[in-house]
Amino acid sequence: MKVHCSFLAVFALLALASILVTSAYDPSPLQDTCVAINDPKTGIFVNGKLCKDPKFVTADDFFYSGLNIPRDTSNPVGSVVTPVNVDQIPGLNTMGISLVRIDYAPYGGLNAPHTHPRTTEILIVLEGTLYVGFVTSNPDNRLISKVLYPGDVFVFPIGLIHFQQNVGKTNVVAFAGLSSQNPGVITIANAVFGSNPPINPDVLTRAFQLDNNVVKYLQSRFGWKNN
Known part of the structure; x- marks a missing residue:
């Protein structure tokens, strides 16, 4: 029994x-x-x-037009993500795929550390030089990174924090495929320091081992979006 x-x-x-x-x-x-x-x-x-x-x-x-058009990257991080998911193409519903174009400004344009809760991402660089990486989960938190050139491809595993930064003197253009019709994005700095309503500064002071005034300053700086 x-x-x-x-x-x-x-x-x-x-x-x-x-x-x-x-x-x-x-x-x-x-x-x-x-x-x-x-x-x-x-x-x-x-x-x-x-x-x-x-x-x-x-x-x-099943149609979208305009991914050939360069985007304006004059924002605090110097990048713009243009999504093509189920919101732009209704026919993607149930298809389990989507696409983004990412434009990066010269000299450091950054797609800031973020995660996609529902997708793995595969990225290809068309123009410029791009430093990319992701961080593995606890307890190792190992950084896996590489510098990419035109024609190079890199994969970011589902759910892991990752980033891309322009390390060249010219614009960078990249495209990425995503294994979800609506992958979602959580930009770490925006989520932590720009939440609405704000997280109690005492929580972030202890979590990041920062002075309380520094935390309050950071909370005043975030909340913008690049996608």
């Missing part, structure tokens, strides 16, 4: 783990298209999503 109960407990745990792992990623499509819509009156439920009726799907539901 005890062995039987233990088997059932292990089976239940394995089943739960399978459900959790499966639910951590975008759903697999069970139909050709599931173009996302906001108006429930004009849609139907397919694969658990509110989708446009396939009879009314058009090419524009």
Whole structure:
């Protein structure tokens, strides 16, 4: 009886783990298209999503234009991320992929340390020289980094803190593919020092081992976005 109960407990745990792992990623499509819509009156439920009726799907539901246009990088970090996810292309719904263009200003333009909670990222440099890296999870927190040149490709594992910085004298342009239709982004400095409402400075003072006035100053500096 005890062995039987233990088997059932292990089976239940394995089943739960399978459900959790499966639910951590975008759903697999069970139909050709599931173009996302906001108006429930004009849609139907397919694969658990509110989708446009396939009879009314058009090419524009799968189209985006303008990624060839350079972006203005005159902001505090010197970079701009232009996303192409399900918000820009409704036809990406249930497809499990998206894309970004990233422009970096010369002399240090930075895509600041951040994470994507729902995606692995693969990046290719088209122009310029880019220093990239990610940090492994606790307890090692090991930095894995490399300098990239045009044509070079680098992968950032799902959920890990990563960054890119222009280390050259010219603009850098890179494109990245993401394994989610809506990968999400958490910019570390903005989230910690620019949260709304602010985190109690005493928490950050102890966490970062900084003077309380320094923490308050940092909180006054963050809150802008580059994507």
